[in-house]
Amino acid sequence: MEKYRANLLLCAGTGCVATGTPRVRETLKAELEKQGLADEIKIVLTGCNGFCAEGPVMLVYPDEIFYQKLTVEEIPKLVEEHFLKGRPYEKLMFKDAEKKTAIPLMNDIPFFKHQILRVLRNKGMIDPDSLEEYIARDGYLATAKALTEMTTEDIIKVIKDSGLRGRGGAGFPTGLKWKFASKSVADQKYMLCNGDEGDPGAFMDRSVMEADPHSVIEGMIIGAKAIGASKGVIYVRAEYPLAVKRLQLAIDKCLEAGLLGENILDSGFDFNLEIYLGAGAFVCGEETALMRSIEGQRGMPRPRPPFPAHKGLWDKPSVLNNVETLAQIAPIIMEGAEWYRTLGTEKSAGTKVFALTGDIKNVGLVEVPMGIPLRRIIYDIGGGINKKNKKFKAVQLGGPSGGCIPEELLDIPVTYEDINKTGAIVGSGGMVVMDEDTCMVSTAKFFLEFTAEESCGKCTPCRVGTRVMLDMLIDICKGQGKKGDIETLLDLSKDIIATSLCGLGQTAPNPILTTIKYFQNEYESHINDHWCKAGICSNLCSFHINEENCKGCGKCLRGCPSNAIVGEKKKPHRVIQEQCVQCRSCYDACPFGAIEIKPTLKKPAEPVTQDEGVTK
Amino acid sequence: MAKLTIADLKKIKEKQHATFALREGGNRAKVTVHMGTCGIAAGARNIMSALMEEIEQSKIEDVITTTSGCAGFCAREPMVTVEILNQPPVKYGDLTQDKIREIFKEHVIGGKPIEKYALVVGSETTY
Missing domain, CATH: 1.20.1440.230 (NADH-ubiquinone oxidoreductase 51kDa subunit, iron-sulphur binding domain)
Structure with a gap:
C-alpha cells in the first residue's frame, strides 16, 4: 500500500453527485497530477456526508478541514493553495451566518458539532465500495463475535436490553421481534430488510445504504443468526439506483470474502442475501404488503395475526427490520446494551437520524440522541428558517402518517411517546420545516x-x-x-x-x-372569511400595497407578470385588483414587507351541486 | 478475495490502520514542509518525497506530513518545521534529502532535535 500524506473525502451521495461531484472529481484529479501531488494525496469517494445543503462537499484529512459548494472553476486554486502550499482555502469554507467568518474545521461547524454518530458512524469516512475500509472501522468484528462466541439467546438478550426500537416508524422493540421469530419452528425462516423508504422528504435510509451498505448487511447476518434464518432479502425501491448499486457490490464482495454464503467465517452458519427491487408503491413499506410484493403478488396488506414472526414471507417465520435499525446492530453487539443506553431516554434509547428539509438553512441528514428538544434540532443544527425575517410556523414529522407540530411545542423532547402525544409520530425521521408563508x-x-x-x-x-x-x-x-x-x-x-x-x-x-x-x-x-392569510390559495386572497411601507423601489412592478402594479419611482405603488392574478410574486419580491394579504375580493363561487358519484 | 477468517479481519484492519490514523486523528507529530515559491525552487519537492519514503518504510503511523507556504526565511530554504506533541516546534533550514532522513530518524522518531541543522526552536505552533 502506498503512503499518502492526505486523504480527500469527496462526498458522492446522491445530493452531491447531483450538484457536481463527478465533474469536481475529474478536475481535482487532473489538478493534483498537474502539481505532481497525485502520489501524495488520495481522493476517496464516500457516501452521503449529510450536509447536502452545501454540496458538493469534501473533507480533508488529516487537517479535518471542510470545504463546501465546490466548483470546477475553484479547484485549481484550491489545489495550489491548500495541497501544494499548505494554506487552507478560505473561500470554499463554511461561513458563520452572523459573523461571516470562515469555519475551517468540520467539527466546529454547528451543523456537525451537535450530532452524535452511531448509525452514521462511517458516513463520509469510508469508501462505501471498499470492504477493506469497512473492516478497518471494526467492520464484521461483530459478525465474528455473534457467530462464534454468542448463542441466539445472547444476541437477542443484548438487543432487547439495549432498548433498540424499530426505526421505520412504529418503534416496536427489535429484540422482542427477534425473540418471537426465533421461537417459531420452521424448516425455513427469512431475515428481511425494509429499504422502501417512501415518505416525501425522507432520505435517511437511502443515505445509510449509499454511505455504509456493509453496516446493513452486517445487521442482517446477526439478525439471521438470532432468529435462525438462512435466507435474506433487502427490499429497496428502484428509485434508489445508487443505493441498489452499492448494496449489490457490497453483497458481491461479501460472497467473495465468505462473509455471506456458506460457512461464514468458518462458524458453520450459512446466510444468503439478495436484493429485491420495489416499484415504489408507498404501501409496500408496510410489512405484510412488502412480503406479498416479494412473492410477486400485488402489494396489499393482510390482517395480522398471524404476525410475520409466525407466518411471513412465503408463509414462513420472518423478521422485517428497517435499514436504520439494522445499521445499529453491530455496534450494540460490540459495545453492549449498557453502552447503547448511555444516549437517549429510558423508553427511547440511542440515537435517531432525521432528514431535515423544507424552509430551513441547513438541509441535510442529522443524527441526534433521542430525547433532545425539537428546537435544538431545528435551530442549533438546522440553523433556523432559511429566509430572513420569516418566522417559524410548524414542523412536519413522520411524513404522510405524521403531523404538524407548532412553535409552542418545540421544547418537547424527541421520543416516541412525547411526539405521539402531539398527534404527530417520530416515523421514519422525515422532518419538514415550514415558515409563516405556509398555508x-x-x-x-x-x-x-x-x-x-x-x-x-x-x-x-x-x-x-x-x-x-x-x-x-x-x-x-x-x-x-x-x-x-x-x-x-x-x-x-x-x-x-x-x-x-x-x-x-x-x-x-x-x-x-x-x-x-x-x-x-x-x-x-x-x-x-375566504381568506388564506399566507396567500397560498389564490382564490382566497388579494394583494395590497401598504403605502406607508412602500419605498417605490419598483421590484414588485418589474416582477409582476400581469402588469397589475403601477406607480412612479420612489413613490408608493398600487395594485390594480382587476388585473391581479394572485401569483404572489410581488409579496416575495418586496424587500420592505409592504405587501399585505387580505381576503379575496372575488365573489364566492356557487357551490357545485352534483347528485352522482361517491365523492361529492 | 479468498474466503476470510476472523484472523484475516484483524489483519485487514491492521493493514488499513495507517490510512485511518490519518482520518481519525490522534497524531504524535507533524512535519510541515515549507512550499512557497522559494521552497519549491530550492528543492522542497525532493524533501517531501524523501520524507514520505521514510515514513512509509518505517511503518510509523502517528506522524502526519503537511505543506505550508514560505516560512519567511527564503535564503535558507528548503525548510521544514517539526512539531512533536507537547514540545516546542523546531525549524530546520538548508535541507537536503540526506539531512531530512537523518532528522526524521533522530528527531521525529527518536525525539531528539538535531541542533546543528536547526534554525530556531520554539517558533509559532500550529497545533
Whole structure:
C-alpha cells in the first residue's frame, strides 16, 4: 500500500453527485497530477456526508478541514493553495451566518458539532465500495463475535436490553421481534430488510445504504443468526439506483470474502442475501404488503395475526427490520446494551437520524440522541428558517402518517411517546420545516393527495375516505368550503383510523387532525372569511400595497407578470385588483414587507351541486 | 478475495490502520514542509518525497506530513518545521534529502532535535 500524506473525502451521495461531484472529481484529479501531488494525496469517494445543503462537499484529512459548494472553476486554486502550499482555502469554507467568518474545521461547524454518530458512524469516512475500509472501522468484528462466541439467546438478550426500537416508524422493540421469530419452528425462516423508504422528504435510509451498505448487511447476518434464518432479502425501491448499486457490490464482495454464503467465517452458519427491487408503491413499506410484493403478488396488506414472526414471507417465520435499525446492530453487539443506553431516554434509547428539509438553512441528514428538544434540532443544527425575517410556523414529522407540530411545542423532547402525544409520530425521521408563508390547509391537502393516491384500495374507508377528505380540502382551498366541514373532517378521520387494516389508513388522517388541532383558525378563515392569510390559495386572497411601507423601489412592478402594479419611482405603488392574478410574486419580491394579504375580493363561487358519484 | 477468517479481519484492519490514523486523528507529530515559491525552487519537492519514503518504510503511523507556504526565511530554504506533541516546534533550514532522513530518524522518531541543522526552536505552533 502506498503512503499518502492526505486523504480527500469527496462526498458522492446522491445530493452531491447531483450538484457536481463527478465533474469536481475529474478536475481535482487532473489538478493534483498537474502539481505532481497525485502520489501524495488520495481522493476517496464516500457516501452521503449529510450536509447536502452545501454540496458538493469534501473533507480533508488529516487537517479535518471542510470545504463546501465546490466548483470546477475553484479547484485549481484550491489545489495550489491548500495541497501544494499548505494554506487552507478560505473561500470554499463554511461561513458563520452572523459573523461571516470562515469555519475551517468540520467539527466546529454547528451543523456537525451537535450530532452524535452511531448509525452514521462511517458516513463520509469510508469508501462505501471498499470492504477493506469497512473492516478497518471494526467492520464484521461483530459478525465474528455473534457467530462464534454468542448463542441466539445472547444476541437477542443484548438487543432487547439495549432498548433498540424499530426505526421505520412504529418503534416496536427489535429484540422482542427477534425473540418471537426465533421461537417459531420452521424448516425455513427469512431475515428481511425494509429499504422502501417512501415518505416525501425522507432520505435517511437511502443515505445509510449509499454511505455504509456493509453496516446493513452486517445487521442482517446477526439478525439471521438470532432468529435462525438462512435466507435474506433487502427490499429497496428502484428509485434508489445508487443505493441498489452499492448494496449489490457490497453483497458481491461479501460472497467473495465468505462473509455471506456458506460457512461464514468458518462458524458453520450459512446466510444468503439478495436484493429485491420495489416499484415504489408507498404501501409496500408496510410489512405484510412488502412480503406479498416479494412473492410477486400485488402489494396489499393482510390482517395480522398471524404476525410475520409466525407466518411471513412465503408463509414462513420472518423478521422485517428497517435499514436504520439494522445499521445499529453491530455496534450494540460490540459495545453492549449498557453502552447503547448511555444516549437517549429510558423508553427511547440511542440515537435517531432525521432528514431535515423544507424552509430551513441547513438541509441535510442529522443524527441526534433521542430525547433532545425539537428546537435544538431545528435551530442549533438546522440553523433556523432559511429566509430572513420569516418566522417559524410548524414542523412536519413522520411524513404522510405524521403531523404538524407548532412553535409552542418545540421544547418537547424527541421520543416516541412525547411526539405521539402531539398527534404527530417520530416515523421514519422525515422532518419538514415550514415558515409563516405556509398555508396549513394546503399542507394537509398535499399529504392527503399523497395518501389518497397511494392507498392500495383494499379497505373502503381508506380508499374512499381519503378521497372524500381530499375533495373537501380541495374545496376549502378553492373557496367552496362549507360550515360544518371541519366537524365532518374530524368525524371521517375517526372512522378511517378505526376501520383501516394497515398503518397507511390508520395514520392517513394525522396531517388533517394535527393541522385542525393547532391551526383551526386557518381552516375557519378559509371557510368563513375566504381568506388564506399566507396567500397560498389564490382564490382566497388579494394583494395590497401598504403605502406607508412602500419605498417605490419598483421590484414588485418589474416582477409582476400581469402588469397589475403601477406607480412612479420612489413613490408608493398600487395594485390594480382587476388585473391581479394572485401569483404572489410581488409579496416575495418586496424587500420592505409592504405587501399585505387580505381576503379575496372575488365573489364566492356557487357551490357545485352534483347528485352522482361517491365523492361529492 | 479468498474466503476470510476472523484472523484475516484483524489483519485487514491492521493493514488499513495507517490510512485511518490519518482520518481519525490522534497524531504524535507533524512535519510541515515549507512550499512557497522559494521552497519549491530550492528543492522542497525532493524533501517531501524523501520524507514520505521514510515514513512509509518505517511503518510509523502517528506522524502526519503537511505543506505550508514560505516560512519567511527564503535564503535558507528548503525548510521544514517539526512539531512533536507537547514540545516546542523546531525549524530546520538548508535541507537536503540526506539531512531530512537523518532528522526524521533522530528527531521525529527518536525525539531528539538535531541542533546543528536547526534554525530556531520554539517558533509559532500550529497545533
